[in-house]
Amino acid sequence: MGAWVGQQMDLQRKLEILADAAKYDVACTSSGVDRGNGKKGMGNCIAPGICHSFSSDGRCLSLLKILFTNECVFDCKYCINRRSNDVPRASFTPQEVCDLVIGFYRRNYIEGLFLSSGILRSPDVTMELLYQTLYKLRREYDFQGYIHVKAIPGADARLIEKTGYLADRMSVNLELPTAEGLQALAPQKKREKMLAPIQQVQKGCTQNKQELMLYRHAPKFVPAGQSTQMIIGATGENDWQILKVAEHMYRRYELKRVFYSAFLRVNEDSLLPVLPGGPPLLREHRLYQADWLLRFYGFGAEELLTEDKPDFNLLLDPKCDWALRHLERFPVEVMKADYHTLLRVPGIGYRSAQRIVKARRLGTLDYQNLKKMGVVLKRAVYFITCGGKQMYPVKLKEDYILRNLLDGKEKLPGGAKKEVSYRQLTLFDDPRFSV
């Protein structure tokens, strides 16, 4: 026991370094798999995922998010762990990772493991180490919790496949939205090389689905699908380009999630931009909102943004923005409109839309009912009628609605609010267009 406690000091320092190095990875979701325990070992997964804590930046902590090692052969400009940086380096051993995961999991600190890594010597060596860790965890410790692991671009396809059978989710970070951006900031990385493992995992998942249809107990390959991540604001892409890339990733590669990460200037480098207002958090927020519209609300990237209007209005959420530009479709009659039309009304989410469709079959709705069902009337009131009546008389005019929507107490993060307080409002109020 004494020796174990002695090692802890060492482990503590390693954990500090490798958690700190992993914090820029966004994905911390534990969703997408429902797996019971089966009366042995430890752990289960539930589909909605579980948040176990929240860190000081307000992000959910669900998985033990660590790098296996922060040593790296690459020298990407934006990355804190790049080869030319003088930062303390550390590496775990598979055993140490297992000890941490099991110890934390038993105490219900975490939902599982998020294991990423710098590139130690070569992609193959790194991937092999990740595989060994997962193997130990799944087979020796019989761990049934959630595991999210990075597929290392350039690693041997067989290694990735073997790892995929042990993990719940795999991800490859695109890092930057376009190949040109990647060329500028991470010249050692190639877009094609990154897409190769994504394609492989996609193919594996499709095949696995067919296998599972034939043999119910066939081993599952990456059951929670894959995700990716892009840095926003490090290179000059506009929102339209970013959203197009995201849409492409969802359609072409069947990704479960695309994460966006506001650029943080962690390195001094002449190629990196200096953003005076700090990381573009509000822009990131709007992209996430749009991302939801793509995945759950049946919107296309082309509908939300166009080449002539390539950026989101930071003051309005993308759905309100879209609705204001398409007032000819409103007001919508809640008692009659179909599900997909309801989904497009600001203030009605997919759950409340489902509830409305179910409830109106069995009775007449009024505004009080809608409110109880979770419809945000503050926004929806301009766009709906219920039983042929508006809640109170409102004009279906662009500037009138805009003024009222902005007048509300919606909290805008990132100081966008003060910019508007002394100006005449127009539809094109966008702080980034101000002189």
Place this chain on the structure above:
Amino acid sequence: MTHVFQCEDTLTGMMTGVYDAWDSRLGHQKVRLTTAQNIDREFFCEYVWVKPDLTKAEKVLRTVRERLGEEAYEMIAYAASYPDERKADAIYRMIVLGLSLPVGRQISGMLTQPDVQLVFELKRKAWHIAHRYLGFVRFRELRTGVLLSEIDAEADVLALIAPHFTDRLPMENWVIYDRGRQKAAVHPLGKGFFILEEVKEEEFFGICNSKKEECFEALWKTFHRAIGIEERTNTRLQGSLLPGKYRRFMNEFSTEKTYA
């Protein structure tokens, strides 16, 4: 004359109330259910104390499950755990209405009915609390190897979260103790869980922690500190997602060591 059936504030208590109120044959308009213990008595009301009865409650629950469906059953079970004085009556009315429908299963979608709406609202509140506790429960390992956790939940979520932990940690002995209600969910290794009532705090809290416990606590605190991005600090967001009332038993937020 209205008859008011006073039930115990548990699912069993309320379901017995539903049974007795129906069985009294006074007519649904002339009965009322409540879980309030100290009520202002009214004129022209007769007060009946309902003694919780497991057989009666099971009969009602079985009927609910068969005729109103799994969703309505879940709604009622969750709503019953939320502290609200109107819940017993709303549940009663919902069951009455549901059983009068040609297709009982439709009741869970009838959100235009005020009683169903209330049950739905309470269920949603209770579900959110229970779901939060799935993540926020913190076990600590005692010298004996037992995992012990303490909560102080607004709703009576113990029976709602225990199945999850039974599935998750089947090969562990663990206890979740609800301080406010003095109840504990106890899970012996390899078996199902059960709920103990009227458990005094001292019964569990005399035993000291295992030797590794302090190390893991320190490791977890280190991790929790290291994972936050300084440039994005947003304690207000953190506060709204993880309100102070949950933090009391979460070791990453305890500044001093509470247990020796």
